[in-house]
Structures are given as structure tokens and as C-alpha cells.
Amino acid sequence: MPTKEPTHADMPNSALAVVVHAAGDLRVEKVDVAVPKPDEAVLDIAYGGICGSDLHYWQHGAAGESILRAPMRLGHEASGTVLIAAADGSGPAAGTPVTIHPATPGGDSARYPADRPNISPGCTYLGSAARFPHSDGTFIEHLTVPTRMLRALPGNLDLRTAALAEPASVAWHAVARAGEVTGRTALVVGAGPIGTLVVAVLKRAGAAHITAVDLQDYPLSIARRIGADQVINAKDTDAISATEADITIECSGHHTGLASAIHGTARGGRVVMVGLLPTGDQPVPISLAITRELDLVGSFRFNDEIDQVVGALADGSLAVEPIITAEYDATEALAAFEKARDATASSKVLLRF
Known part of the structure; x- marks a missing residue:
């Protein structure tokens, strides 16, 4: 029956x-x-x-x-x-x-x-x-x-x-806000779940070299497993500045993370701000962003990217x-x-x- x-x-x-x-x-x-x-x-x-x-x-x-x-x-x-x-x-x-x-x-x-x-x-x-x-x-x-x-x-x-699928869509939207990714170098500041998902999306999109930054060893180990080519402890500010990434995606949600993102981005590069900083003024080196002609771009949630994410999760291209x-x-x-x-x-x- x-x-x-x-x-x-x-x-x-x-x-x-x-x-x-x-x-x-x-x-x-x-x-x-x-x-x-x-x-x-x-x-x-x-x-x-x-x-x-x-x-x-x-x-x-x-x-x-x-x-x-x-x-x-x-x-x-x-x-x-x-x-x-x-x-x-x-x-x-x-x-x-x-x-x-x-x-x-x-x-x-x-x-x-x-x-x-x-x-x-x-x-x-x-x-x-x-x-x-x-x-x-x-x-x-x-x-x-x-x-x-x-x-x-x-x-x-x-x-x-x-x-x-939902947090991966947040990451997908952020990478889309970065513009062309294929063949470019990328820096991801903050290797929590969103940061590591950003690493995965960057990897799928064909980034030439991905560097992940965090204060803790454990999230950096996850970033390595998901596709980061290099990891840096956030306290190593010299190493971050030497990165000179074409694209930086800030996922820490802290003003020191945004400062690291600005320092680690090459002249003429783009910083995508995903991590939600506290309300109010933030002490960040905006003068450096001006003299380097950096694009500072916000990224908030997502739209229909979830449909692409579901497909990429299903076919295994987004690990x-x-x-x-x-x-x-x-x-x-x-x-x-x-x-x-x-x-x-x-x-x-x-x-x-």
C-alpha cells in the first residue's frame, strides 16, 4: 500500500x-x-x-x-x-x-x-x-x-x-567581494570557522598562494588542512607585513586583525572586511590604506550564493x-x-x- x-x-x-x-x-x-x-x-x-x-x-x-x-x-x-x-x-x-x-x-x-x-x-x-x-x-x-x-x-x-552551507555562503560572498582571485595571492586574517571556509573557497577559486593568520595554533592547523599554503602567528607582525597579498580577507572581527590586514596587503590591493567589529570608532591605520591606495570593502552575509555552495559541496570541489x-x-x-x-x-x- x-x-x-x-x-x-x-x-x-x-x-x-x-x-x-x-x-x-x-x-x-x-x-x-x-x-x-x-x-x-x-x-x-x-x-x-x-x-x-x-x-x-x-x-x-x-x-x-x-x-x-x-x-x-x-x-x-x-x-x-x-x-x-x-x-x-x-x-x-x-x-x-x-x-x-x-x-x-x-x-x-x-x-x-x-x-x-x-x-x-x-x-x-x-x-x-x-x-x-x-x-x-x-x-x-x-x-x-x-x-x-x-x-x-x-x-x-x-x-x-x-x-x-550557510557559513560557507558567507565565505563565498566574501571571496566574490574580493574580485578576481585566480592566480592571485591571498591573506586570510582570522582562522576561525569563517576564516577557514574562506581559505577553502579561495582554494577552489584558484588562488595562487594562500596565507592564514591567527593567534592560536589549532585553527592554523585546520587552515593548513583545508588548503592554506602558509600560516603565520598573528603576533609575528613582520611576517604579516612581508606577505604583500593581492587580496586580504579579514575574518577576526577585531581592530588588530584589521590593522594586520592593512599591513599585509600589497599596494593597490583589496581588503575585504568580513569579521564584524564592535560598534563605534576603531583604531586602525587608515593612513596606510590611503597611501597604498587599498580598496576597503565590506562583506555582510550573502544572497543567492548558497545555491552555488550546495552544488560545490555536492561535487566535492569545496572541501x-x-x-x-x-x-x-x-x-x-x-x-x-x-x-x-x-x-x-x-x-x-x-x-x-
């Missing part, structure tokens, strides 16, 4: 979720599963990646200017399987493995380029406290989500690897396996977060749901 297609009547009422209530207050608790609208599907989440913003909400109750004002479910890096397809027929069928594009572009009176919705002023993101009410994230067993966010996975792409350094059951979320914040012993930490 044919298998009955799951419907809303089969939907679970509650699910295990990872929720931050305040700085230092992370809980694994049962929450209600949102009843889907006609254009929404319900997913069985398989994996969720812990991002730096998740760590900031847990440790500080804020991520940059996004301040926690109420309990919020964390997570925006995820993969899973469609449990209940959308009632309006949009999106993938039940049983389809998917990853998630967590952005909802939006506008107000402020102007932005129509082809760059990632910088639209009203853009919301899953697992973000930028607006209130907050946008709950993907760290839940059963997630209700608009089908426009879903990307079906090729049969040869496993759910574990697909959990990195990310070394970046996944630990997995924890969702019930052990606090231990997973403790592991993820230790840059001396971890890169990307995944939660299993």
Missing part, C-alpha cells in the same frame, strides 16, 4: 530546542512547534552549526548591536528533512533533505541596491535579536519555516556536511570536512557551546537533533 503523505494532523505539538534566556543562561527545553502557514513546511532538523553570534548571545546577551530582550531560540546554520510539506504546494515534498537560507530581506525608507538584498535595512535573520520580537532560530527538533528559505540537497550531499571538529547531541548543548568558544581546541561544532 502507498505511504500516506504526512499532514498537519501528524505534526508534533512540541519539540526540544536550545534557547538563550539571558547572558550566561542557555537552556535545552521543550517549546511549542509553530503551526505552519500555507507556504511553510515543517522540518526534522538533523544538524545545527554553532556560530559566533550564537556564542555572543549566550556569553554577552548581545551580538554587536543586536541585544537580547526576551528568550530566543538560537541557530541559523542547519540541515534537515521535510517532515510536512507546505499546504500550498510550494517547496520540496515530504522526505526531501534540505538546507536553509535564513534571511528575509525587507526595506524601509532607506535606499539599497535591489540586487543586494543582504544589505536591505529591514532584513531579518533566523536566530537574530536585531529586531523585536526576535526571530527564533533553527536549533529545534521540528522547525516550521517558509519554503522560500529551503534548498533541496543533491542525493550525494549528506546532511552533516550540508549544515555548513569542508576538516572544519567540523566536534558533534554533540542537542541535549548536551551547553557542553557544545563551551567547546565551540574554545578556539584552542575547536573549529565548527555541530549539534545533532
Whole structure:
């Protein structure tokens, strides 16, 4: 007999979720599963990646200017399987493995380029406290989500690897902001998960020589495994300055990292700023950027690059396996977060749901 297609009547009422209530207050608790609208599907989440913003909400109750004002479910890096397809027929069928594009572009009176919705002023993101009410994230067993966010996975792409599609898209967008990469030398400052994913994307794009910089040996070892030709400790400022890279991608999110990026870039080169520095003025050597005629370019999230990333992960041309350094059951979320914040012993930490 044919298998009955799951419907809303089969939907679970509650699910295990990872929720931050305040700085230092992370809980694994049962929450209600949102009843889907006609254009929404319900997913069985398989994996969720812990991002730096998740760590900031847990440790500080804020991520940059996004301040926690109420309990919020964390997570925006995820993969899973469609449990209940959308009632309006949009999106993938039940049983389809998917990853998630967590952005909802939006506008107000402020102007932005129509082809760059990632910088639209009203853009919301899953697992973000930028607006209130907050946008709950993907760290839940059963997630209700608009089908426009879903990307079906090729049969040869496993759910574990697909959990990195979102951060890999951030890296892909950053490399695109760097311009032509093939045959050029590149410097990556900050070898955390985004930095090492940038190394992987640069390698795939044909960079002639890639140098990675970090304060810790462990992330530098991951950068080596993922494709860096050279690694430098961030304290060795002379070695960084001697790099003279054509392209530098700053991923540390610290003003000293941006200073290193400027010092390590050749005259006429380009610095792509990915790491989100704290709000307010920053002490960086802008005069050097001026006299060297450096291009300083911002890079924020991504647009449709996730479609290319899914294809590159599936065909193996974008190798990310070394970046996944630990997995924890969702019930052990606090231990997973403790592991993820230790840059001396971890890169990307995944939660299993």
C-alpha cells in the first residue's frame, strides 16, 4: 500500500530546542512547534552549526548591536528533512533533505541596491535579536519555516556536511567581494570557522598562494588542512607585513586583525572586511590604506550564493570536512557551546537533533 503523505494532523505539538534566556543562561527545553502557514513546511532538523553570534548571545546577551530582550531560540546554520510539506504546494515534498537560507530581506525608507538584498535595512535573520520580537532560530527538533528559505540537497550531499552551507555562503560572498582571485595571492586574517571556509573557497577559486593568520595554533592547523599554503602567528607582525597579498580577507572581527590586514596587503590591493567589529570608532591605520591606495570593502552575509555552495559541496570541489571538529547531541548543548568558544581546541561544532 502507498505511504500516506504526512499532514498537519501528524505534526508534533512540541519539540526540544536550545534557547538563550539571558547572558550566561542557555537552556535545552521543550517549546511549542509553530503551526505552519500555507507556504511553510515543517522540518526534522538533523544538524545545527554553532556560530559566533550564537556564542555572543549566550556569553554577552548581545551580538554587536543586536541585544537580547526576551528568550530566543538560537541557530541559523542547519540541515534537515521535510517532515510536512507546505499546504500550498510550494517547496520540496515530504522526505526531501534540505538546507536553509535564513534571511528575509525587507526595506524601509532607506535606499539599497535591489540586487543586494543582504544589505536591505529591514532584513531579518533566523536566530537574530536585531529586531523585536526576535526571530527564533533553527536549533529545534521540528522547525516550521517558509519554503522560500529551503534548498533541496543533491542525493550525494549528506546532511552533516550540508549544515555548513550557510557559513560557507558567507565565505563565498566574501571571496566574490574580493574580485578576481585566480592566480592571485591571498591573506586570510582570522582562522576561525569563517576564516577557514574562506581559505577553502579561495582554494577552489584558484588562488595562487594562500596565507592564514591567527593567534592560536589549532585553527592554523585546520587552515593548513583545508588548503592554506602558509600560516603565520598573528603576533609575528613582520611576517604579516612581508606577505604583500593581492587580496586580504579579514575574518577576526577585531581592530588588530584589521590593522594586520592593512599591513599585509600589497599596494593597490583589496581588503575585504568580513569579521564584524564592535560598534563605534576603531583604531586602525587608515593612513596606510590611503597611501597604498587599498580598496576597503565590506562583506555582510550573502544572497543567492548558497545555491552555488550546495552544488560545490555536492561535487566535492569545496572541501569542508576538516572544519567540523566536534558533534554533540542537542541535549548536551551547553557542553557544545563551551567547546565551540574554545578556539584552542575547536573549529565548527555541530549539534545533532
